[in-house]
Amino acid sequence: MQLGFDAMPRKLIKVTPSRLATWVDCPRRFRMTYLDRPTPPRGGAWAHSTLGAVVHNALRAFFDLPPKRRTPESAAALVSQHWTDDGFAGSDQAARYRTRAQGWVSDYVAEIDPALEPVGLERWVSAPVGKIVAEGRVDRIDERDGEVVVVDYKTGRSALTTDDARGSQALALYVLAARRTLRRPCTRVELHHLPSGTVAAWDHTEESLARHRSRAEEAAEEFQLSTDTLNAGGDPDVLFPAQVGRQCSWCDFRRSCPEGQDAGPAAEPWAMLVP
Template identity: 55%
Template sequence: MSRVSVAGVGGAQLEMPGMPQRLFPATPSKLATFADCPRRYRFAYVDRPSPPKGPPWAHNSVGSAVHAALRSWWELPRDRRTAGAARQLLYGAWSPTGFRDADQSERWRTRAAGWLTDYVADLDPGDEPVGTERQVAATTARLALSGRVDRIDQRGDELVVVDYKTGRVPSTDDEARGSPALAVYVLGVQRTLRRPCRRVELHHLPSGTVASFEHTERSLANHVRRAEDVATDIAAATQALEDGASRDEAFPAVTGRQCGWCDFRPSCPAGQAATPARETWSFLAEDDAAGSPAAGG
């Protein structure tokens, strides 16, 4: 007998006899949050109101400004898509939040403007993308997946997913192959635009390098299987909460070095005890030589 499901706490699917099962709505960020730390997932997607986040991070300010400038650059008339325009768009999108002081913010604004100048110099302003900041979606047997693609290019008869990166370390082909988000984007482009799409590219602006991977049906199926496994774990945790487990039991904290930069650290005693807090500018290349999360997307 088929079943229908209705949303419970945190998006849990409560089944009712007689109708098809409802798909679990998921984004790459939502799935990655639970895979990294169920408690962080609870703070972000289950608790209402959601606990306040900690202060903004400087490396995220860098990434956000670069992404915004590139989106706006492609929205300009073709004859205005110049390196100078890219720099001005970066200046307009810049936010000083998260930096140690105004001098540090200014240094990084100048540095990011240099990345953009070099990057757009290698672009053909007339090579119109199929989409920029394009929302795409796809379904599997159990998931309703969605995501926003930085850029979609036309290459011959196929479409290519392009993702901008501004972190300290250049991207690798293995990173492109293993990225769950990029796999979701490929599936979404295929389903939303109904065009062939297999190739994903990570454009690392600080180094001017491109990492890539050509997905196959098998590689995409592997990503889907892992995403569905995470969704199953989310449903189990949510059901445990419905059945009377405490919130901390149903969504345990996974502690470690990452607790130093977790947005929900102020609300998580376990994370506070695990490691000292990081300074909000400490993941900028000139300020820290240790490991960190990918900066700015």
């Protein structure tokens, strides 16, 4: 007896948190980001993205230092070392936020044991789970009491809550991938918000992880079906419609999307900075 094609195993769909979030946010932006070749021209740099990247780079470099050199002063110096003015209104605004970022980072590391040796920094994790391959780059992975903990740095406008940590699909997928990649137990996720100096944490259960995985599988199957149909000659505007809203004001592909332009005026590159 021969098995039909329907009985053949399905190929797992590779997903990252950013890919899933882009699809949910706007299918058209998903297409322009991941499928269109050549990629449509992007907008310029965003100051809040520059700020976040600098803080992440400085913290990674901090843990590369020998423990004796892991001081708040060294952390502040690393901010300056990695700093760029991309996206800021001018040198004066950039200088103010550089000073602010130095304060965030130096205050943050002052509360950290200099001897801490993370299991991973900007660590890529990947694992097949259900119908997908969950993967991505984790800011930091700590080991505590025989388990690994997923740590995500945040530099956004508002402090975060336990609900943010619990509801983060990205962190849940990192847990699933880290378990397989590092072959260690993992349930805890933490959002470290540097501007407020707060930590929002959540300990996942198998049930909560299964819910996140199920939602990720649904989104992955949707974008994979649209991608396959596009490759077979489907209409890109029908398969990947624009999802208009406030986010259109700061979309990188705004210039290539008439619907996004009609949704409202473009945001200034520094509009999303912490007040």
